[in-house]
Amino acid sequence: MEPIQLTTAVMTIVNASRIIVQFMQNQRLKNQARRRQQHGDEDMNTDFSKATVSSNLEIMVLLGQAHAVERRFWARETSTEWWDHIVLQVWDDSQWLRNFRMRKGTFMELYDLLSPALKHKNTKMRAALTDHKRVAIALWKLGIPDSYRSVGNQFGVGKSTVGVAVMQVANVIIELLLSKVVTLGNVQVILDGFAAMGFPNCGGAIDGTHIPILGPDHQGSQYINRKGYFSVVLQTLVDHKGHFTNINVG
Structure with missing residues (x-):
């Protein structure tokens, strides 16, 4: 961790600790004021109100400092070389037919029919899965009795992504193609x-x-x-x- 990041993390912990201590003190003062108010001590109640406003402002400042910590996202490294450079560029129709149960031309026709309903936007964490790969993952899983983890390793994605892709593509096929094909x-x-x-x-x-x-x-x-x-x-x-x-x- 870089020195600046380490310093920021330490300051965040210190600020958070001060917030907790200040909150506990406020609760104690509030309880004392409630007890004294029952005995008619209005001055104490006024002092407590001033102290509460002051401490609340301080807590707001501390919270603002705590939220200033830079957040970073991480993801496991995966490889898409097999799909991008082997399947799409090297495989012939016989290999496509043997693995995807259809030729590459048929796959592209199916993709053209399904792609309008499969559009996804990129996020701040990572780029969205391409529609080509989304359809290919679903066909591979449906055509070959393989586990989600194995399919994910094959395409360079997580096993949960495989499950989502299979359900999305299947639902779109039912919605768009079932009434046309059957x-x-x-x-x-x-x-x-x-x-x-x-x-x-x-x-x-x-x-x-x-x-x-x-x-x-x-x-x-x-x-x-x-x-x-x-x-x-x-x-x-x-x-x-x-x-x-x-x-x-x-």
């Missing part, structure tokens, strides 16, 4: 499409899958599937082109 469509076109594939009078293909979850603290037995692990069931309905027309989770 639609019933034209029933007759779907029927004709399945008939051309050899499935007449078919309005959709339905299937389900188990999504592994951590066992909840209460009513955990309701989430154990027939294979013996905790999960929720995702049921989907698609048309003849494989587009989602209905989903049901949980």
Whole structure:
């Protein structure tokens, strides 16, 4: 710590101690004045009022000095080299597809659709997480069964930031894209499409899958599937082109 900062810190402690002592003295004088006032000693009450005003002014001055201490913020050092220079600049479509479950072009299209609702402002402590990285963190966590801490280390952010990013992106997807991507469509076109594939009078293909979850603290037995692990069931309905027309989770 620099000498000036050390001196400032010591003076702050001294000033704070004086404030506490002065406050205790004021309380003692106040109690004495209350007792004497009960016996009709008005002079003492007047003296106490003057002393209180004087001491209050002194306390205000001391508080002003105490608040003058320079505040500093700190954060753990993290690295974003992997995301900035490897993923964005080196990875090809096969690596994107293998890790993010979509090609880079699809990722950019998704980002363009979600970015208007993901804008964040910088603070005095640090710059806001970029929208590209926010979407990438959410897709990585949703596509790979990894811990928040591991994902945070991968992208150079804290694990709490990962949790917030996942929830924000998921909520924006539900708000902006769910009604556009998951639609019933034209029933007759779907029927004709399945008939051309050899499935007449078919309005959709339905299937389900188990999504592994951590066992909840209460009513955990309701989430154990027939294979013996905790999960929720995702049921989907698609048309003849494989587009989602209905989903049901949980």
